[in-house]
Amino acid sequence: MSDKPKVVDVRKGSPNSRLERVEFEARFLSQFADPQFSGLAQELRAIAATAWNAYGTGRRAPSTRKAGQDFADPDYDLAVDWSETRHTIRAAERKYLGQSCPRILLINGSPRNEHTCPGEISKSLRLLNLAAEELGASDVEVDVLDLSRVTSEYGRKIHPCKGCFSTAAPLCHWPCSCYPNYSLGQTQDWMNAIYPMWVAARGVMIVTPVHWFQATSPLKLMMDRMVCADGGNPDPTRTQGKSAALAKQIELDGWRYEQHLKGRLFSVVVHGDVEGTESVRRSIADWLRAIGLQSAGAAGELDRLIGYWKPYATSHAELDLDTAVQGEVRNAARTLLRAVLAQRQGLMVDAGAELDAPRQK
Helix, strand or coil: CCCCCCCCCCCCCCCCCCCCHHHHHHHHHHCCCCHHHHHHHHHHHHHHHHHHHHHHHCCCCCCEEECCCCCCCCCCEEEHHHHHHHHHHHHHHHHHHHCCCCEEEEEECCCCCCCCCCCCCCHHHHHHHHHHHHHHCCCCEEEEEECCHHHHCCCCECCCCCCHHHHCHHHCECCCCCCCEHHHCECCECHHHHHHHHHHCCEEEEEEECECCECCHHHHHHHHHHHHHECCECCHHHHCCCCHHHHHHHHHHCCCCCECCCCCEEEEEEEECCCCHHHHHHHHHHHHHHCCCEECCHHHEEEEECCCCCCHHHHHHHHHHCHHHHHHHHHHHHHHHHHHHHHHCCCCCCCCCCCCCCCCC
16 A cells, blocks of 8 residues: 655646626626516615625625634634534434434435426425325334425525535535535525434435436435535534645545444435436445445335336326336335334344445545
């Protein structure tokens, strides 16, 4: 095994993306194109000028407070948004560890929603509802994360991962500290509420369609933003926020890739109409295993074609007729439930999980 490099090397060279004031204000004001805002033109120009000042000075986290004794640098100014999310995650961890009634998180990966352009419910949500029915009569709490809300609900966003982990693992904070970034208008990030849902859950079930041989856009956004759960740094003061050089040095000195969701159980159901279901199911399951989750069992990992090469207009009718796939989805939920209850009783065995990995991430 070769020695790791000792010299910290931070590479630069990305094109400058900074806007001039005219372009910035034009983009800012474009969100008020509705003629109903025309009577507020003077006020909006004043707001745009304030936003320009925040952009120019890089005020990404205007509200901060001292980190306190739980952190390496107690005097560091942590973003209030991040601190509040951390507090919520720690409360979720207590639920996970001490809950008398375990929780299962059901995730709908489809962006289709009847309350926006498609005008119709997704098959994924219908299948998820079957799973919820199975779990509803059991001794578990069920949470539902419907990712179609990013397309149908005002102000519901999942911003993309910025790739901090690829610079150095400690630069990726747990939970993610990249958002909100007020100076860039990157606000209303849903992940601050999604992280605690994952943390509190004993089991996670994802039901999703295939989009162009891949996971759907909102599901992939969430997956990428979950990178901080797999080796992310729970103490941003160690890197003084986003100091790439500090993060690289910490990693080179030896970094413990803590898996913050390790030991939870999962089930995956992927459906499509032509192809891609197997590869998407496999990639999602591989991702879940990579971040430390354990498969509930073979019956909990399912990929199926519904309405193979049939018109999209009749796809829901095809699902109505496919009672076999409905039963398989119910079985996937039952499998996850049984695994969660077995784990709770100390009967769930994940052979090899206790072994030290010869390779770190």
